[in-house]
Structures are given as structure tokens and as C-alpha cells.
Amino acid sequence: MTDDNSLFDYVIRLADDHLILGQRLGEWCGEAPTLEEDLALANIALDLIGQARSLYDYAATVEGKGRDEDQLAFLRYERDYRNALIAELPNGDFACTITRQFFVAAFMKPFWHAMLNSKDATLAAIAAKALKEVSYHLRHASEWVIRLGDGTEESHRRMVDALDEMSIYTGELFEMDDLSKRMVEQGIGVDAAGLEREWRTTVETVLSEATLKFPEVSHMQTGGRAGRHTEHLGHILSELQYMQRTYPGLTW
Amino acid sequence: MYSQGLIGADGATEEDEAFLQAFQKRIDAELKIEPNDPMPEGYRKTLVRQMSQHAHSEIIGMQPEGNWITRAPTLRRKAALLAKIQDEGGHGLYLYSASETLGVSREELTDQLLSGAAKYSSIFNYPALTWADIGAIGWLVDGAAIMNQIALCRCSYGPYARAMIRICKEESFHQRQGYEIMIALCNGSDEQKELAQDALNRFWWPSLMMFGPSEGDSVHSSQSMAWKIKRFSNDDLRDKFINATVPQAEYLGLSVPDPDLRWNEQTKSYDHGDIDWEEFWRVVKGDGPCNRERMKNRRRVHREGAWVREAALAHAQKREERKQTSRMAAE
Amino acid sequence: MTEVTTPLWEVFIRARNGLSHKHAGSIHAADSEMALQAARDVYTRRGEGQSVWVVRSSDIVASDPVDKDMMFEPTATKIYRHPTFYEIPDEVGNM
Numbered sequence: 001m002t003d004d005n006s007l008f009d010y011v012i013r014l015a016d017d018h019l020i021l022g023q024r025l026g027e028w029c030g031e032a033p034t035l036e037e038d039l040a041l042a043n044i045a046l047d048l049i050g051q052a053r054s055l056y057d058y059a060a061t062v063e064g065k066g067r068d069e070d071q072l073a074f075l076r077y078e079r080d081y082r083n084a085l086i087a088e089l090p091n092g093d094f095a096c097t098i099t100r101q102f103f104v105a106a107f108m109k110p111f112w113h114a115m116l117n118s119k120d121a122t123l124a125a126i127a128a129k130a131l132k133e134v135s136y137h138l139r140h141a142s143e144w145v146i147r148l149g150d151g152t153e154e155s156h157r158r159m160v161d162a163l164d165e166m167s168i169y170t171g172e173l174f175e176m177d178d179l180s181k182r183m184v185e186q187g188i189g190v191d192a193a194g195l196e197r198e199w200r201t202t203v204e205t206v207l208s209e210a211t212l213k214f215p216e217v218s219h220m221q222t223g224g225r226a227g228r229h230t231e232h233l234g235h236i237l238s239e240l241q242y243m244q245r246t247y248p249g250l251t252w
Numbered sequence: 253m254y255s256q257g258l259i260g261a262d263g264a265t266e267e268d269e270a271f272l273q274a275f276q277k278r279i280d281a282e283l284k285i286e287p288n289d290p291m292p293e294g295y296r297k298t299l300v301r302q303m304s305q306h307a308h309s310e311i312i313g314m315q316p317e318g319n320w321i322t323r324a325p326t327l328r329r330k331a332a333l334l335a336k337i338q339d340e341g342g343h344g345l346y347l348y349s350a351s352e353t354l355g356v357s358r359e360e361l362t363d364q365l366l367s368g369a370a371k372y373s374s375i376f377n378y379p380a381l382t383w384a385d386i387g388a389i390g391w392l393v394d395g396a397a398i399m400n401q402i403a404l405c406r407c408s409y410g411p412y413a414r415a416m417i418r419i420c421k422e423e424s425f426h427q428r429q430g431y432e433i434m435i436a437l438c439n440g441s442d443e444q445k446e447l448a449q450d451a452l453n454r455f456w457w458p459s460l461m462m463f464g465p466s467e468g469d470s471v472h473s474s475q476s477m478a479w480k481i482k483r484f485s486n487d488d489l490r491d492k493f494i495n496a497t498v499p500q501a502e503y504l505g506l507s508v509p510d511p512d513l514r515w516n517e518q519t520k521s522y523d524h525g526d527i528d529w530e531e532f533w534r535v536v537k538g539d540g541p542c543n544r545e546r547m548k549n550r551r552r553v554h555r556e557g558a559w560v561r562e563a564a565l566a567h568a569q570k571r572e573e574r575k576q577t578s579r580m581a582a583e
Numbered sequence: 584m585t586e587v588t589t590p591l592w593e594v595f596i597r598a599r600n601g602l603s604h605k606h607a608g609s610i611h612a613a614d615s616e617m618a619l620q621a622a623r624d625v626y627t628r629r630g631e632g633q634s635v636w637v638v639r640s641s642d643i644v645a646s647d648p649v650d651k652d653m654m655f656e657p658t659a660t661k662i663y664r665h666p667t668f669y670e671i672p673d674e675v676g677n678m
Contacts (some may be wrong), residue, residue, distance in 0.1 A: 019327075026321045026330070029337050030314035033557025034589070035345045036610050036621035038314075042338035043624050049331050056327070070326045094560045143616055150570065151563025158559070236322075243325035243383055250444060252325035252383070252436050288648045342625055349609040352591065358611060359588050415608070422629070558586065564613035565587060571614060 007120070008062045009082070010183050012072070013225060015055035016083035019073055020233070021104060022048030023240055024091055033094055040140060044101070047133040054126045061122075074244040078234055079227035086169035088224075088233045095148055095158035099166045102141035106202045107173045108134045110195045119187035142206045149210025156211065163207075164215050171220025174199075179225075265294025279480050284410040287353040295479050296354055298472075299409050301370075302481060303351040308365045309373035310344030312546050316380035317389060325383060332429050333386060339426070343419045350411040366551050374532060375458050377540030384437055384444075388451035390430015392459040395497060398427060399489045400463070408480035431500065438504040445505070452501065453509045460524070461532045463490040494522045589613055590639060594622040597634035604636050612637075 025045035032038035056069035086104060091097045112134055115127035148155040174196045176184075183189025200214075207214055223229065243252065265272070275292055278285070285291055317337050324330035348358045364370035375393055380386060401423070404416040437448040464486040467473035476482040484492075494513075501508050512525030534540065589611040595604035607626045612618035618637040627635065646654055662668050671678050 023322060026334055029321055029334060030311075030318040030341070031553050031556075033560035034611065035311070035341055035348070036612065036617075036625060037560075038341045039338055039345070039628075040620065040624040042334055042341070043628070046331060046334055046338070049327060049334070053327050053331070073327055074325075094557070140620060143620065147564050147567040147613070147617070148560070151567045152559065154559050155563030155566075239322040242323045247325075247441075247443065250440055252329060252433070252440075286648070288645065290648065338628075342628070345610070345625060346608055352609070357588050358591075359586055418608070561586070561589060561613075564617060565589060568614035568617075 005063075006179055006182050006186075007188065008059055009179055010189055011055055011059040011062060011123070013082040015052050015059055015072070016081050017087050017104075018048045018052035018055060020081070020083045020236060021087040021101075022046075022052055023236055024087070024089075025097070025101070027091055028097065041097075044137050044140065047130075047137070051126070051130050051133070054129075058122050058126070070244070074241050078229065078237055081224075081229065081233060081237070082227060083224050083233075084169070084172050085221055085224040085230055086166065086172065088230060088236055089166065089169065090232055092162065092165070093158055094144075095155065095162040096165060098141055098144045098148065099159070099162040101137060102145050102206070103166055103170050103203070104173075105134050105138035105141050106199050106206075107170075107192075107195065109138050109202075110198045111190050111192065114190040114195070118189070123188065138202075145206050145212070146210045149207065149212040159210065159212055163212060167215050167217050168219065168221050170199075171217070172222040172224060175222060175225065177225060265292040265297075267292050276478065279408050279478070282408075282480075284413065285408055286410045294475070295481070298476060298479070298481055299412065300351055300354050300356055302476075303347050303354075303412055303415075304356075304361045304364065305371050305373075307344045307347035307351065307361065308370055309376065310340045310347065311365070312372045312376045312550060313393075314340050314344075315546055315549060316376055316378070316542075317386060319380055320383065320386050323383070324386075329433070332425075336390070336426050336429055339422050343415075343422070346415040346418060347412075350409075350415040353411045362554065366547070366554060368538075368547065371536060373462060374535040374540060375462050376546060377535050377543045378454070378458050379542050381454075382447050382451060384434070384447035384451035385455070387430050387433030387437060387448065388455040390426055390428075391434050391500070392430075392452075392455050392497065393462070394423065394426040394430060396459045396462045396493050398423060399493045399496075403483045403489065406480070406483055412481075434504055434506075438506065448504065449506050452506050456509050457527065457531075458535075460490055460494070460527055461529075461535075463487075463493070465529055465532065491521050494524055498522055590618075590641070592618040592622070592637045593640050593643060594626050595636040595638070596622075596626055596632045598631055600633055604634065607631075609640060610637075 022045050025041055025048060028038070028041045028045070030038065032041055052073065053069055056072045059072055060067050060069060086100060089096075089100055091100075109131070112127040112131040116124055116131065118124045118127065145159070149159045150156070174192050176191065176193045180189055180192060184191050203214060267275075271290070272292055275290070275295070285295075314337050317333060317340075321330065321334055321337065324333050348361055351361060352358060361370070365372070375396075380389060398420065401416055401420050405413055405420055407413045407416065434448055437444040466487050467485055473482065473485070477485075498508060498513065510525045512523065514523050515521075516523045535543065538544070590613065591609055591611055593609050594607045596607045597604045607622075610618060610621040610625055612621045615637065619635060622635045622637050623632070626632065658664075
């Protein structure tokens with residue numbers, strides 16, 4: 001165990017990634033292009049929220065200050081959320097959402113796979129469950145990328161726009177700051193930078209089948225891990241936290 | 253999950269007497285009717301109308317609750333609510349599938365909903381204003397629906413009955429989910445109790461309307477009953493619902509907003525005040541608080557999804573063509 | 584205007600190894616891969632599945648109910664196909 005807050009901070013990052021992405025995906029409920037897809041997106045959102053709950057629950061245990069999953073999920077300030085920016089990006093059209101989910105799942109799959117070897121037994125257990133879930137998320141998103149990319153002229157154009165919009169937020173996924181490095185040194189965390197090649201191969205294989213290309217990115221956006229978010233996060237939180245902020249301290 | 257007494261049933265049918273009698277004999281013997289079996293046109297039409305109204309209700313019913321997914325107060329509630337609304341989408345899908353066995357496509361059914369030709373349960377034209385409404389919807393609206401649906405598990409049309417069995421099984425958590433929310437509110441602060449009472453006040457009467465008006469001696473309804481598409485009268489189901497629900501309200505310490513509600517020792521049932529059927533018909537005909545918004549939303553979703561559905565079909569065709577080409581090349 | 588229809592698929596689910604696949608319902612999908620995913624997402628949300636089959640509904644060949652008597656009645660009288668047709672003394676025991 002670490003005697004500082006490193007583990008707590010590290011777990012919170014992961015938990016925030018999943019909560020915020022799940023919250024975004026939850027917005028699709030009742031809005032998907034087909035009924036079948038409505039159910040598929042809800043399944044993924046439920047997986048993400050489930051993963052977030054396990055992670056917050058563990059973070060609360062690590063912290064040991066009596067806070068629970070909901071206090072961690074709902075009652076922090078905007079700058080204290082540490083999710084990667086890509087998780088909070090608006091759903092946009094179906095191409096944007098699929099692209100976002102595709103990029104994230106292509107990262108999280110090898111991430112959870114590596115986490116299986118964590119010295120931290122709880123994280124390894126969470127990884128074992130999450131790995132199965134994210135493998136399906138990746139397959140689901142990949143199939144859609146292929147169909148939209150190699151579908152109609154319109155769907156292809158929308159995919160090009162979506163790739164353009166989302167790709168600048170992918171660099172942040174592989175960043176290794178001091179906290180991540182400490183976690184790797186302790187055998188707890190995952191070397192995210194080391195996953196970039198695999199991610200790139202997955203992404204390019206699928207994109208090529210979809211007759212698409214990963215765009216040239218002049219600069220990767222970053223900041224989420226330090227609490228410097230896009231303007232979108234505040235709006236997410238105003239809905240997410242609405243009940244807990246309006247009626248403080250009550251049980252629901 | 254939500255079904256409502258069928259609106260505008262028309263069981264008119266033109267087959268000869270011998271055919272109708274033979275059909276009725278099968279129904280009376282509790283034999284299920286399957287998709288390709290010969291059936292009176294009126295039976296087919298009534299079923300398509302009822303199943304599709306039911307399906308549309310599920311789909312439109314996703315909106316009032318969906319409105320609260322991003323604002324659910326805890327992670328547990330958020331997951332449960334999302335799973336419940338997802339079920340509603342699934343149940344709409346099962347019911348569209350069951351309707352499709354009678355030769356009408358999902359696209360046609362969707363058209364009927366979007367053009368306003370088909371109806372859906374009027375309850376979903378009321379807004380979900382507070383978190384307590386999510387509790388009230390689960391408790392009352394799902395509670396009312398389940399009364400109807402359990403009866404429909406024995407419907408004479410096989411695919412409908414099978415869909416209803418699956419739906420009832422999956423739905424069993426929906427009402428509990430809602431009631432548990434109400435319990436938490438009623439065990440909570442004064443303001444939480446007020447939220448709960450307010451939600452009950454607003455959803456009580458519309459929930460009673462879900463069963464549809466008294467049929468009296470309606471020809472359509474008795475034809476549906478004879479064909480075992482419908483197994484209980486609207487009033488019977490409504491009474492059953494009230495009898496089950498009033499004690500649940502008492503347990504919560506909430507008062508049912510009906511000054512005329514009284515236990516009747518003779519009928520062993522509650523007598524209730526008059527239902528405002530003018531309001532019911534107004535809402536059915538399009539002038540409820542949210543009718544326009546619900547339809548506008550559904551049309552928007554359908555429109556915005558069109559390019560995705562087209563892309564999937566276009567890709568499938570390309571795939572098929574490539575397969576043909578490589579097969580020809582191999583030969 | 585009604586849009587182009589997306590093909591209908593019948594879904595069969597094996598709940599546990601050792602059981603056969605059973606018809607669960609149907610879904611719409613443009614191609615087989617999407618059909619398989621949709622079947623999984625729609626019909627196995629409560630741990631109902633170990634294996635899924637999807638079949639284009641239009642590929643199913645069904646007997647006509649009109650032929651029911653011709654197809655299925657003749658077997659009703661062939662009671663010698665059933666074990667209870669044969670009489671074995673009780674002393675022989677279970678057979």
C-alpha cells in the first residue's frame with residue numbers, strides 16, 4: 001500500500017473516465033437510430049456505470065474517510081474530476097459517438113488487459129470483469145465504424161468529420177505523468193504510453209477496412225488528468241449533481 | 253411496461269359464418285392461434301392495432317423517464333433507471349416483432365406512429381417533473397400496466413402471448429424499482445415526502461385512465477373478449493389495480509387524491525370518485541401537456557437516425573456484391 | 584413515405600450447454616454480423632444465453648397450416664411407435 005494519496009488519485013481518474021463516459025452514453029437512451037441500437041448503447045452505458053461504481057467504491061475504501069461511491073461521484077468540484085477529456089465530449093451525431101467509443105474502447109481493452117497483472121488485487125479483479133465488457137464494446141464500435149465509413153457518401157463524410165473532431169483528444173490517453181509513473185513503479189498501474197502502438201494498430205486496421213484514415217493531428221489536447229477540462233464538463237456536472245446539490249445530505 | 257385499454261378497436265369482419273364459427277371453436281377450446289393460421293380479418297386487424305399501440309406506448313414511454321437518467325440522484329438509481337428504460341425499448345421491440353408476424357413491417361408501424369395515425373398510452377403525455385415522478389411512474393404506471401399484461405399472457409394469439417410472458421418476467425422489477433424510490437422518499441425529510449405526495453397527486457388519475465373508459469355494452473370490446481384478445485373488462489382491471497394500490501399508498505403514509513374513495517364491504521372492493529373522461533379524450537386526441545413534444549421528439553430521432561440506417565443497408569449491399577464477385581472469380 | 588425495410592432475423596438462444604437453441608424472438612439488422620450483435624444486446628440481457636443463432640426470417644421454410652392434416656394427422660394412429668402399445672408382464676420389471 002502507498003502511504004500518500006497516489007492510489008486514491010489513480011483510481012479516481014479511472015472511475016471518472018467511466019462515469020463521465022457512461023453519463024454521456026446514457027443521454028442516447030431513446031434517441032438511437034434503431035431500437036436495436038438503443039438497447040446496445042444502453043448496455044454499454046450500464047457496463048461503464050457498473051465499472052465506475054466498482055472503482056469509486058474501491059477509491060472510498062482506499063481513502064478510508066467514510067465517503068461512499070455517491071459522495072465521490074456526485075459531490076466534488078469541477079476541477080477535482082480527473083477524467084480524460086475525450087470522455088466528456090458531447091455525443092454529437094451517431095458517427096461522433098461511435099468514434100469516441102471506438103477510440104476509448106481500443107485503449108481500454110489493452111489497458112485492462114495489462115491491469116490483470118497489477119499487484120493490487122482489487123484493481124486486477126475489476127480489470128478481469130471490465131476486460132470482457134470492453135472487448136464487446138470495441139467489437140460493437142468497430143463494426144459500426146466499418147459500416148459508417150464504408151456505407152453511403154453521407155455516412156463516410158460524417159465519419160471523416162467525427163475522426164477530425166475526436167482524434168485530437170486521443171493523445172491524452174497515453175500520457176504518463178508523475179502519478180502514473182509512480183503507480184507503474186509500484187507494480188499497481190499500467191504503462192499507458194506502452195499501449196499506444198497496439199492502439200494505433202487496432203485503430204488503423206479498422207479504419208482501413210472502413211475506407212477511412214486517422215487524420216494528421218497537429219496538436220493533441222490535454223488537461224483532464226490535472227482537472228483542466230473542456231467547457232462541457234460543467235454542464236455534465238450540473239445535471240449529474242443536480243439532485244445531490246439541490247437537496248443536500250438526503251437519502252434517495 | 254405499459255399497455256392501455258385499446259383505443260378505437262374495430263373488429264368488423266366479413267368472413268362467412270361457418271369460418272367464423274370454426275375459428276371461435278378453436279378459441280373457445282383455448283387453442284392458440286399462430287401466425288399462418290387462417291383467421292378472421294377483424295381478428296388480425298384488432299391484434300395489429302392493439303399490439304402496435306402497445307409497442308408505441310413502450311417507445312414513447314421511454315421519454316418521460318429518459319428525461320431523468322442524467323439527473324438520477326445516486327449511481328444505483330441511475331443504473332436501475334437506465335436498465336428499466338432499456339427494457340421498455342426492448343419490450344417495444346418484442347411487440348413490434350409480434351405484430352410483424354401478422355404481415356405488417358416495423359417501418360409501416362413506425363410510420364403510423366409518426367404520422368399520428370396510431371395511438372399510444374395517454375399517460376406518457378404527462379410530464380415527469382421531479383425525481384419523485386420516477387418513483388410514481390414505476391409504482392403506479394407500471395403497476396397499472398402489469399394488471400393488463402398479466403391478463404394478456406393468456407391472449408389467444410401465440411406470438412402476442414409469448415411476448416407478454418417474456419415482458420412480464422422482465423418487468424417484474426419495474427414496479428418494485430418505483431415503489432422503492434417512493435419508500436426512500438417517504439422515509440426521508442419533509443420535503444421528500446412532499447415530493448412523493450405531489451407525484452401521487454399528479455399521477456393517480458391519469459394512471460386510472462390507463463385502463464380505458466368503461467366499455468358498457470361496447471360491441472368491439474365484447475368481440476375482443478370473445479376472441480380472447482382481451483380477457484378482462486377495463487373496469488375489472490381498474491378495480492383490481494385500485495384494490496392493490498390503496499394499501500401500498502397507506503403503507504407509504506400518502507393519501508390518495510380521491511375524496512370519494514371508500515372501501516365497500518359488499519363488493520369487497522374500493523368505490524372511487526368519477527374519472528374525468530373529458531380530460532382522457534382531450535389527451536388521447538392530442539391536447540395533453542406533452543403530446544406535441546413527445547411526437548416531435550420521436551420524429552426528430554427517426555429523422556436523425558435515417559442516415560445511419562441507410563449506411564448500414566448500403567454497406568450490407570456492398571458486402572453482398574463483393575461476396576458475389578469473389579465467388580465468380582473463384583469459379 | 585415508408586423507408587426501405589431493414590431485413591428481419593429470427594433469434595435462437597441456447598440458455599445452457601446441454602440444451603438446444605430455442606426461438607427467442609426477432610430483430611432487424613442490415614447484415615449477419617449486426618444481427619448477431621443485436622440478438623445479443625436484445626435477447627441476452629439477463630444471462631439467458633450461452634450461444635446465439637440468427638437466421639434471415641425470409642430463409643425459413645415453413646409448412647402451410649392448410650396442409651396440417653395431411654402432414655401431421657397420419658402419425659396419430661401409429662400408436663405402435665409408442666412404448667405403451669406393448670404389453671409386458673409386471674414381473675419382468677421396468678423395461
